[in-house]
Amino acid sequence: MSDLLEPGRHRAAGLDDEGLWNALLQVERAWLTARRAAEQFRAKAAVRGGASAEPGAAPADRAARRADPAAVAELDKAIADFDSAVANGVPRPGVEAVEGAGSPVVELVRILRSLVGDEYVHRGLTSQDVLDTALMLFAKDALGRVDTYLTLTAASLGELARAHRETVMAGRTLTQYAVPVTFGLKVAQWLVGLLDARDAVRAIELPVQVGGAAGTRSLLGELTDVPDAVVDAFAAELGLQSALPWHTRRTPITRIADVLAEACAAAGVIAGNILFLGRPEVGEVRERRSAGKGTSSTMPQKANPVLSVLIRSAALQVPPLVGHLHTCSALAVDERPDGAWHAEWPAFTRVLTLSVTALSQTADLVGGLEVDAAKMAQRAQEAAGELLAERGTGDDPAEYLGSATAFVDRVLERWDRG
Incomplete structure (x- = not known):
């Protein structure tokens, strides 16, 4: 790396x-x-x-x-x-x-x-016991950080959704104008994605691995009459869960990867939308500018949306790595895999580092997002003919929002409940 x-x-x-x-x-x-x-x-x-x-x-x-x-x-x-x-x-x-x-x-x-x-x-241990358990400690660290960043980002999104609950903007489907929406609704949908991901992160169990040479705990049984008590104490010492050996049952690895992929996907949706809405010809949002951020090596006028770009990069990289981990899981044979286990290590740790990095960047991105509500309203009014074509009458996009504000309120109620 x-x-x-x-x-x-x-x-x-x-x-x-x-x-x-x-x-x-x-x-x-x-x-x-x-x-x-x-x-x-x-x-x-x-x-x-x-x-x-x-x-x-x-x-x-x-x-x-x-x-x-x-x-x-x-x-x-x-x-x-x-x-x-x-x-x-x-x-x-x-x-x-x-x-x-x-x-x-x-x-x-x-x-x-x-x-x-x-x-x-x-x-009483084998090499896989130690390495798998160490990777669970890695995952515990990563998931804790991801939870924190998801919460920070959700707080910023909650503020944006409230502030722009009735901010009218052009809705777009398949890249073309559709019907009017509100920026508050768009942000609320981002918030739902993050909250769903956070729920999944918090539901993950992180088990210790203790199976001995071939998943029987045979030597541990020779060393003590209370092998289960040893495993329970081991798990408690590390802040992990006690569990049956999972040498070739790799769901602890794939489930962690799955929830992190969900979190990165939610972040990728936010970044992708900001990249589009921040284009000069759209100009409805932009990343906060600061000295040295987003500069170009040749074009001094540019302020590149680097956080959005990097978050989207991570969102593109994580899913193939997760697929690779599922492939390794399917090839976990005998009592310890011959290569499939080894092939997990770089992919799994890569998922952890990409997720922590991207979710940290997302918290910064959303926390500093600048919104041009006037530009949104202007564009919606200029495109009223297309945005209201479904309705067939009228020229005020704000009169054709359906349940948009009610949906925002429902999402905010969920966020307020914690």
Whole structure:
């Protein structure tokens, strides 16, 4: 990825290799913490005399060994050593080492075990567990930012819809004049698209991935009598949801991508409309101008609508990436995919960064939008003959608006309800 060829990518800071490395470290630490929580539970159960009485418990000698309070102390030390290693800076592997391993996790574990010891680090997990869970942390970050930007943009649209509830303008269908509408209605429709997208973003579940080598949690079952409690504690530590393994059931990835595509599409509609209405021959809206924004390298008179252009670019790029992720999902075979999983990584992270960037730009675009209501009214009046052709009589476009203002009010009521 290139900051030079992807203008605005700095808005998605943190969703990069450095951020991924930190997320991987966070996952490995959370796993140690979750195992400690399970050992504490077992130790308390042993004191109560119930360690081997639970359904599915191991033989008494194994249960007693697992419930040994000394294990909690050992895990405490492992966590302290882990934190010390992170504080001193866990070195990232070279690109050749990552290529040789096939994923960053293998090298991560090798490095951690050289710093912390290998008795507890990563035990019970597989590489896919760590990377998939780290990507869920990435998605959590991205979705939180997208939610914020959608809310900021919706607030600006709500103000515009109220201000222009009765601002008459020419309606257009298939590029030609249709009947009169209001700019408030156009903005209200944009607002509905954003609110629908925000609802979808907020409904997304982000599950941890814990399946072990082949989705059975076999080693975890050897390490503890309460594997589900470990997974629950792991999810709670990361602020994610506990779930069944999904190594080859890739709907967590595709659903996130789908809702982000919806959000980018809603932003793309806004940008596309502003690009048309901002053309010099139309001139009904324009992006706010500021020093250095939208300048041309050769034509000093120009103020290019750069935010709209970049948002539209993202809206065009995201859907093919989402389609690619669905293709990968359909090819997720065996107990871990041979290439289809790997092909997800760049596409999924690209969807995240494009979405965060575009929705941030949309908030700025709408927050600074300049509306020429007089130009809208003038054009509607000049085109009254065509705009009122369906009606057959009259010369005042403001008298032929149907339920436009009522629709605006309904949308604003939804926005006001939160």
